[in-house]
Amino acid sequence: MSNRDVIFAKIRKGLAAAAPVPEGRRAKIVADRIAAKHRHPTPARVAGKSHADHAALFRSQMEGQSATVLDAEKPSDVPGLISAYLRQHNLPARLATGDDAYLAALNWANEPALTLKRGHAQPADEVGLSRATAAVAETGTLVIASGADNPVTLNFLPETHIVVVEDQDVVGPYEEAWMKVRARFGDRAMPRTVNMISGPSRTADIGGKLVTGAHGPRRLCVIVVKSQQTAASPNNLTFARP
Amino acid sequence: MKPTTSAFKNNAYLALHDEQLQRALSGLPGGLVAQRSAARDRLPEFEDLRDVGRDIRDHTLEYLDLYLTEWERRAIAAGAHVHWAPTAADARGIIEHICRDAGAKIVTKGKSMLSEEIALNGHLEAQGLEVVETDLGEYLVQLRKEVPSHIIAPAIHLTQGQVEADFRRLHTHLPKDRVLVEAAQLVDEARQILRQKFIAADVGITGANFLIAETGSSIIVTNEGNGDLTQSLAKTHVVIASIDKVLPTLEDVSSILRLLARSATGQDFSTYTTFSTGPRRPGDPDGPLNYHVVVLDNGRSELLATEMREVLRCIRCGACMNHCPVYNAIGGHAYGWVYPGPIGAVLTPSLIGVKQAGDLPNASTFCGKCEAVCPMKIPLPKLMRLHRETEFDLGNLPWGYSLGLKTWAWIARRPRIYAIATRFAAALLGAAGGRNGAFRRLPFASGWTRHRDLPAPQGYTFQQLWREQQAGLERPTAARRTAG
Numbered sequence: 172m173s174n175r176d177v178i179f180a181k182i183r184k185g186l187a188a189a190a191p192v193p194e195g196r197r198a199k200i201v202a203d204r205i206a207a208k209h210r211h212p213t214p215a216r217v218a219g220k221s222h223a224d225h226a227a228l229f230r231s232q233m234e235g236q237s238a239t240v241l242d243a244e245k246p247s248d249v250p251g252l253i254s255a256y257l258r259q260h261n262l263p264a265r266l267a268t269g270d271d272a273y274l275a276a277l278n279w280a281n282e283p284a285l286t287l288k289r290g291h292a293q294p295a296d297e298v299g300l301s302r303a304t305a306a307v308a309e310t311g312t313l314v315i316a317s318g319a320d321n322p323v324t325l326n327f328l329p330e331t332h333i334v335v336v337e338d339q340d341v342v343g344p345y346e347e348a349w350m351k352v353r354a355r356f357g358d359r360a361m362p363r364t365v366n367m368i369s370g371p372s373r374t375a376d377i378g379g380k381l382v383t384g385a386h387g388p389r390r391l392c393v394i395v396v397k398s399q400q401t402a403a404s405p406n407n408l409t410f411a412r413p
Numbered sequence: 414m415k416p417t418t419s420a421f422k423n424n425a426y427l428a429l430h431d432e433q434l435q436r437a438l439s440g441l442p443g444g445l446v447a448q449r450s451a452a453r454d455r456l457p458e459f460e461d462l463r464d465v466g467r468d469i470r471d472h473t474l475e476y477l478d479l480y481l482t483e484w485e486r487r488a489i490a491a492g493a494h495v496h497w498a499p500t501a502a503d504a505r506g507i508i509e510h511i512c513r514d515a516g517a518k519i520v521t522k523g524k525s526m527l528s529e530e531i532a533l534n535g536h537l538e539a540q541g542l543e544v545v546e547t548d549l550g551e552y553l554v555q556l557r558k559e560v561p562s563h564i565i566a567p568a569i570h571l572t573q574g575q576v577e578a579d580f581r582r583l584h585t586h587l588p589k590d591r592v593l594v595e596a597a598q599l600v601d602e603a604r605q606i607l608r609q610k611f612i613a614a615d616v617g618i619t620g621a622n623f624l625i626a627e628t629g630s631s632i633i634v635t636n637e638g639n640g641d642l643t644q645s646l647a648k649t650h651v652v653i654a655s656i657d658k659v660l661p662t663l664e665d666v667s668s669i670l671r672l673l674a675r676s677a678t679g680q681d682f683s684t685y686t687t688f689s690t691g692p693r694r695p696g697d698p699d700g701p702l703n704y705h706v707v708v709l710d711n712g713r714s715e716l717l718a719t720e721m722r723e724v725l726r727c728i729r730c731g732a733c734m735n736h737c738p739v740y741n742a743i744g745g746h747a748y749g750w751v752y753p754g755p756i757g758a759v760l761t762p763s764l765i766g767v768k769q770a771g772d773l774p775n776a777s778t779f780c781g782k783c784e785a786v787c788p789m790k791i792p793l794p795k796l797m798r799l800h801r802e803t804e805f806d807l808g809n810l811p812w813g814y815s816l817g818l819k820t821w822a823w824i825a826r827r828p829r830i831y832a833i834a835t836r837f838a839a840a841l842l843g844a845a846g847g848r849n850g851a852f853r854r855l856p857f858a859s860g861w862t863r864h865r866d867l868p869a870p871q872g873y874t875f876q877q878l879w880r881e882q883q884a885g886l887e888r889p890t891a892a893r894r895t896a897g
Contacts, residue, residue, distance in 0.1 A: 175497040178656065178710045182478045185717025201479040204472075204661050205627050211465045211668040214458050232681065269698070291699035294612055310682035317700060324699045327641045345667040352663075359487060361628045363693050363700045364645070367686040372638035375678070376550035376566065378573030379444055380596040385549060386604060386611075387638025387685070 205359075210346050217309045217343030225308035225343045226395070232311025236370030237383050238391040246273075246396055250282040253333055256392055257285075257298065262331055267292050268300040271320040274335060291322035292329055299325035299388075303336040304355060305348035306395070310369055313393065314348045316355065317364035326366050332388040334368075339398040414532045414560060416765055418749035421772035428743040437572045438744055445566075445735040448679025449786070456675065466672050467790040469665045470726035474717065480626040480659045481708070487629025491691030494705045501531035504709045508533060508618070508651055509540055511705050515649045517542060517615035523633060523640030524548035525620030526564050526729060527653050527709060529751045530764075533618070545610045547639040549603055556583055562745030564752060565677050565731040570744050573599070607639070617647035617701070621654035622673070622728070624706075627662040630690040631706055634673060634683045641687055650689065650701035655709050657725040669728060672788035676730040712764045720799055721763045726789035727756055733783035733793060739776050748773060755783035759796040767803045774800035835874045843872030 172180070212218075217225060230240045241256065243249050257264055264284045268274060269291070279285060292299055301321045305314040313334055317323040326332060342348050345367075356362055372387030383389060417424060428434055453459045473480055485495050498504035512520060520542050522528065534544045534555070546555040550567035554560060556579050561567030568576075577593045580602055593599055619640050621631040631652045633640045644650040660666050674680040693700035716722050734740040734754025745753030750761045750770065758773040774797035783793040804810065805818065824831050846852060846869025854862050861867050 173497075174499055174503060177499045178497050178708075178714060179478055179481075181499075181710065181714035182481075182656065182717060185714050185722075186475065186477065188718035197476055197479060201476050201483065201626075201661075205483060208627070208662050208664050210664050211469075212458065212461065214456055214671070216456075236684070294608070312682055312686075317697065318694065319696045319698055322697070322699045323641070323645050327638050327645060345670070346664055349663040349667070359627055361491070361630055361688060361690040363689065363691060363697060365630075365688040365690075366641070367682070367688075368684065369680075369682045370684050372636065373684055374549045374600060374637045376548070376553065376568050376637075377576050377596040377599050378571075379440075379566075379569070380573070382597045382600045384597075384604075385600060385637035385639070386547065386607065386642055 213344040213346065214309055220343060222341070226338060226341050229306050229308040229311055229341050230395070232308065233370070233393055234311075236311055237373075238311070238370045238393055241392065241394045243394055243396040245399060246276075247278045247281070249277050249335060249394055249396060250279050250285060252394055253300070254282045254285055256333070257331075260331070260390065263297055265296075266298050266300045266333070267296040267325055267329060269318070269320045269322045269325065271302045273337075274300065274302050292324035292327075294328060296325075296329045298331045298333065299329035300333045300335070301325050303334050303340065303393075305351045306336045306341045306393070307345055307348050307367075308341060308343050309345065312345070312348075313366075313368045314352065315366045315368065316352060316362045317366070318362055323364045323366065326368065327372075327387045330384070330388055331390045331392070332368075332371070333392045333394065335394045335396060337396050337398050341395065414529050414751055416750040416761070416769060418761060418765070418770035418773060421747065421749055421770075421776065424747035424749055425743045425776065428747040433572065433575065434570050434744050437570050437575075438741060443741070445677075445679060445731075449676060449732060449735070450679070452675040452679040452681060455681065456671070459672070459675065462668060462672055463788055463790050465668050466728075466788055467726060469660065469669060470728075470789055473660055473665075474657065474722060474725055477656065477659070477717070480661060481624075481656060483626040484624050484629055484659050487626070488624075488631075488691070488706060489629070491629050492704065493629065493691050494703070496705060496707045498707055498709045499711075501709070501711050504531045504653065504707050504711075505533060505536045507707050508653070509537065511649065511651055512537060512540070512542060512616050515616050515703070517649070519543045519545065519610065519614045520616045520618060521545050521547050521610055521614040521643045521647060522551070523617070523619035523635065523643045524551050524567070525618070525653055526561070526751055527620055527655055528618065529560060530711065531653075531709065533653075545607070545614070547607050547611065547643055548635070549600065549637060549639070552603055552607065553579065560746070560751075562753065563731060563734060564729050564756075570746065611639075611642040611646050614643070614647040616649045616651060617643035617645075618651045618653065619644050621652050621658050621706070623666050623669070624654055624659040624708075625661075625663060625666055625688070626659055628688075628690055630688045632666065632686065632688050634670075634686050636678070636680075636684040638685055641685055644687075644689060645700055648701060649703040649705070650692070652689070652704070652706040653709065654706060655711070656713055657727075669788075673728055673730055676728075676732040676786070676788040716763055721759070721796060723791050724756070724759050724763060724796060726791055727760070728789060729756075730788060732786045732788065736782040736786050738778060738780060738782075743776075748776075755793045755797070756791075759791075759793055759800065762800045762803075767800055768807060768809055771800065771804040771807075771809055774798075774804075832874070832876060836877065839870040839874045840872055843870045845869070 303313040304316045371391040372385045374385035496507045546552045553568040562570040622634045623632040674683040692704040740754040748757045762770040851866040
């Protein structure tokens with residue numbers, strides 16, 4: 172018997188001893204459960220709230236986790252906001268970023284001092300720039316899907332992480348973020364990595380004292396971009412908001 | 414990890430007299446208690462969510478074979494290598510093999526209690542590998558050649574002063590006169606050292622908080638980002654998960670994640686919750702080229718047919734130990750194996766046997782706080798009591814203890830004899846206790862009186878007082894009824 176068979180035989184024996192249910196019915200229960208993607212109750216802090224409420228809650232939760240949240244009235248404001256943020260924190264005007272089409276289409280020419288380096292993060296990179304698939308209001312959590320557009324190392328190697336998210340991608344509960352991930356990658360499929368990020372990295376392992384900037388970024392800056400009706404977005408496979 | 418559970422009494426005695434440990438313990442778990450309470454108060458649905466969480470876990474365990482099969486199918490479709498390990502030795506062998514195939518020299522590790530359970534580090538080191546723990550608390554514990562004393566705060570037994578001393582003793586390549594006053598300076602020093610290890614590592618090993626049947630994903634939850642650097646920079650990512658970690662859907666894990674961080678650290682959400690599905694995809698510029706998941710049983714399947722099945726709902730938040738008066742007094746190491754506190758008192762005897770770990774479920778006051786805070790509503794005191802029964806049935810107890818219990822059982826099952834015996838004892842001890850109302854020393858109770866006085870009975874038994882009080886209350890109730 173293979174190792175796998177040994178384990179499954181023991182599990183089935185243990186379950187059969189406790190409550191024998193016909194095999195066919197069991198298989199249907201499991202298949203139905205996965206297909207139905209049944210939602211459990213969502214917290215009142217987001218359930219039935221307006222998009223404006225979600226946006227406000229996202230901001231306050233994110234700020235409560237030591238992150239900076241900036242608003243861009245339109246996509247073309249983003250490069251200027253990034254420049255100002257980097258200057259304010261005395262950081263180099265060099266960004267490591269992936270091939271995200273939305274980010275690439277921003278008018279970087281307006282900020283000639285900023286240089287963009289395409290590809291995944293290198294140890295020497297000080298600032299990473301990513302785009303989030305969704306932003307969850309209930310706990311102030313970014314959802315970033317990995318790929319050539321947003322390489323996973325950008326989220327962790329640089330000391331400063333700047334994340335752009337469109338206002339229309341701010342959702343209430345986690346479950347809404349999964350709808351966006353499914354819309355992009357398909358049912359029952361995921362990219363290699365989905366990172367849910369709530370603030371800069373932190374630890375309390377030394378004497379119980381909270382220190383921001385453990386192994387990952389010391390700073391997290393989120394830029395929420397007011398959605399433009401005409402803005403072309405390759406990731407924009409989202410559901411219409413009710 | 415080799416258990417020292419059979420030396421529990423001595424371990425606990427030493428812990429109570431360890432001044433450094435007592436200093437480290439004072440206030441730390443207490444802080445986590447206050448933070449959890451505040452997080453719970455911010456989410457009015459928290460108590461309802463505990464029922465949801467319990468039901469999700471019960472459902473998944475009921476169909477465990479099928480959910481594991483579904484998870485495996487999706488994981489393999491995404492390019493994962495799935496390995497099944499019935500025992501700790503099987504898991505060690507599989508991981509050793511993966512490391513050898515990868516030509517590994519340096520292995521980085523994210524935090525994993527399961528890797529402690531299978532004693533992975535020592536095994537890989539014996540094969541000539543450099544194994545580096547990257548969670549800061551785990552790193553501190555590894556530097557000191559210790560083991561974690563808490564499942565989410567492995568170095569909770571250490572003071573900042575001890576960490577500074579260890580860094581000065583062991584980081585000898587750094588200037589001797591460097592300033593290490595603030596916790597942040599110590600964190601920075603570890604960050605610089607471990608950064609080099611992340612970059613140099615050939616294999617990155619992490620645990621898994623959950624597996625998702627819907628998508629074939631594994632999940633890690635961290636605050637430091639060390640797990641993500643571990644699994645994203647090495648060519649090979651190895652996940653080690655136990656069979657009970659699987660959940661049906663992303664909706665299910667969302668509900669349970671609402672409970673996890675709040676119960677553990679009192680955060681609304683941990684900083685990083687990471688879903689990994691297969692290795693890097695065509696076109697991806699980074700991420701591991703190989704993704705292995707080792708699924709370990711190690712005795713868990715045998716609990717499914719027993720009342721101990723409920724312990725498999727555990728999501729390893731640590732709330733039970735933070736709230737436990739025994740854990741707060743003796744810390745985690747005294748428990749003698751991987752899992753300390755109330756969850757350890759239930760899980761350890763379940764996995765390594767009551768014969769070896771029977772003292773752990775005895776180390777409880779049954780105050781019930783652990784069950785009251787458990788996000789998965791595991792009836793920990795009930796399960797400890799079941800272990801106590803097993804221990805008694807095994808005849809594993811010292812003869813005096815066993816005889817005492819048998820005598821007690823004989824008397825307690827005969828109400829009339831019980832009433833007479835207790836009335837006699839209460840009157841006798843009440844008189845002997847004298848004016849102080851307490852004993853400084855008492856034969857057969859030196860285990861108690863060595864540390865504190867034993868309050869003497871006040872001369873009457875509970876039954877006597879109860880009867881009198883009932884009789885006293887009878888009249889006003891009757892009077893009210895007549896008056897109404």
